[in-house]
Amino acid sequence: xxxxxxxxxxxxxxxxxxxxxxxxxxxxxxxxxxxxxxxxxxxxxxxxxxxxxxxxxxxxxxxxxxxxxxxxxxxxxxxxxxxxxxxxxxxxxxxxxxxxxxxxxxxxxxxxxxxxxxxxxxxxxxxxxxxxxxxxxxxxxxxxxxxxxxxxxxxxxxxxxxxxxxxxxxxxxxxxxxxxxxxxxxxxxxxxxxxxxxxxxxxxxxxxxxxxxxxxxxxxxxxxxxxxxxxxxxxxxxxxxxxxxxxxxxxxxxxxxxxxxxxxxxxxxxxxxxxxxxxxxxxxxxxxxxxxxxxxxxxxxxxxxxxxxxxxxxxxxxxxxxxxxxxxxxxxxxxxxxxxxxxxxxxxxxxxxxxxxxxxxxxxxxxxxxxxxxxxxxxxxxxxxxxxxxx
Numbered sequence: 124x125x126x127x128x129x130x131x132x133x134x135x136x137x138x139x140x141x142x143x144x145x146x147x148x149x150x151x152x153x154x155x156x157x158x159x160x161x162x163x164x165x166x167x168x169x170x171x172x173x174x175x176x177x178x179x180x181x182x183x184x185x186x187x188x189x190x191x192x193x194x195x196x197x198x199x200x201x202x203x204x205x206x207x208x209x210x211x212x213x214x215x216x217x218x219x220x221x222x223x224x225x226x227x228x229x230x231x232x233x234x235x236x237x238x239x240x241x242x243x244x245x246x247x248x249x250x251x252x253x254x255x256x257x258x259x260x261x262x263x264x265x266x267x268x269x270x271x272x273x274x275x276x277x278x279x280x281x282x283x284x285x286x287x288x289x290x291x292x293x294x295x296x297x298x299x300x301x302x303x304x305x306x307x308x309x310x311x312x313x314x315x316x317x318x319x320x321x322x323x324x325x326x327x328x329x330x331x332x333x334x335x336x337x338x339x340x341x342x343x344x345x346x347x348x349x350x351x352x353x354x355x356x357x358x359x360x361x362x363x364x365x366x367x368x369x370x371x372x373x374x375x376x377x378x379x380x381x382x383x384x385x386x387x388x389x390x391x392x393x394x395x396x397x398x399x400x401x402x403x404x405x406x407x408x409x410x411x412x413x414x415x416x417x418x419x420x421x422x423x424x425x426x427x428x429x430x431x432x433x434x435x436x437x438x439x440x441x442x443x444x445x446x447x448x449x450x451x452x453x454x455x456x457x458x459x460x461x462x463x464x465x466x467x468x469x470x471x472x473x474x475x476x477x478x479x480x481x482x483x484x485x486x487x488x489x490x491x492x493x494x495x496x497x498x499x500x501x502x503x504x505x506x507x508x509x510x511x512x513x514x
Contacts, residue, residue: 136259173222178461182316274286319448334498342369342426408492
């Protein structure tokens with residue numbers, strides 16, 4: 124089982140890579156095939172929406188067929204095939220198609236790991252294991268920053284993407300070979316997503332999950348590149364550096380919150396406090412949007428670090444999900460997070476166009492970041508009423 128988890132973490136690293144690499148490739152994709160920031164915002168949104176749309180089918184498949192087969196098939200056909208289409212893209216819509224396929228392919232990877240953790244390890248260990256998975260897997264986030272910028276310059280973006288696709292297919296093969304399915308729970312075929320939604324203790328957790336990942340995913344994966352280029356005139360190398368710093372901060376956060384929750388004796392209050400600080404980081408960046416490249420980089424890293432509480436929120440929700448609903452439960456929580464990110468990715472495109480039509484570019488970016496801060500407030504308020512089971 125241990126080697127299987129390592130392989131799933133490697134697959135999750137590629138998932139992190141794919142969801143964030145457009146920010147770095149944005150300038151060259153616009154030059155080569157006319158994929159403007161608006162088009163890339165749509166393509167990024169398609170990744171998140173196809174990923175989200177697959178969560179309910181993935182949850183059912185995890186219960187019926189197990190994480191090994193579910194992940195190997197989807198990851199090879201969707202992510203591997205999508206990367207090949209991306210590398211061969213000749214028009215902007217090819218990028219959108221590829222991102223949709225990659226989103227489908229990446230949809231089971233993290234949840235397969237969480238499913239195994241929930242079925243095979245004590246509840247008290249879930250937050251640490253979940254954070255560890257995202258922490259190590261987020262090395263893919265780092266690979267999609269400065270290293271990708273270097274590879275795109277040296278090899279060309281097509282070759283760099285093609286190599287990534289080949290690696291994806293190789294890891295899919297290793298998943299089929301090395302991942303071991305956990306034992307089935309009693310009544311594992313019983314229940315439905317409606318049974319998950321009837322667990323009222325999950326509702327305030329869903330509220331914060333729905334907005335928690337939006338600022339860091341939107342900035343790191345899409346808007347950081349255009350923002351730094353438009354406001355500070357940053358080139359690809361500088362954007363790669365800034366997004367690398369943000370990626371490292373996000374990794375550090377993923378490793379930090381499991382131990383922090385144990386130290387403070389509360390998952391809920393560590394999650395609430397971190398997201399409140401993330402909201403303040405968004406407000407600071409919106410206020411000081413033109414204060415300099417390094418100020419912006421530090422604030423992006425702040426937002427990334429304090430927004431890395433997804434595994435902690437998953438652990439909070441896991442407390443209330445019975446064993447026979449594990450697959451459906453973890454994927455429904457993931458749907459709450461990823462689905463909202465996809466909707467916002469689509470929404471920010473016309474929103475920013477409207478902002479920039481009526482204000483200078485720096486002010487337009489400031490208004491966009493204020494939207495992220497407001498969304499966090501909307502999740503933090505209902506989360507105050509969430510329950511918690513103390514171990």
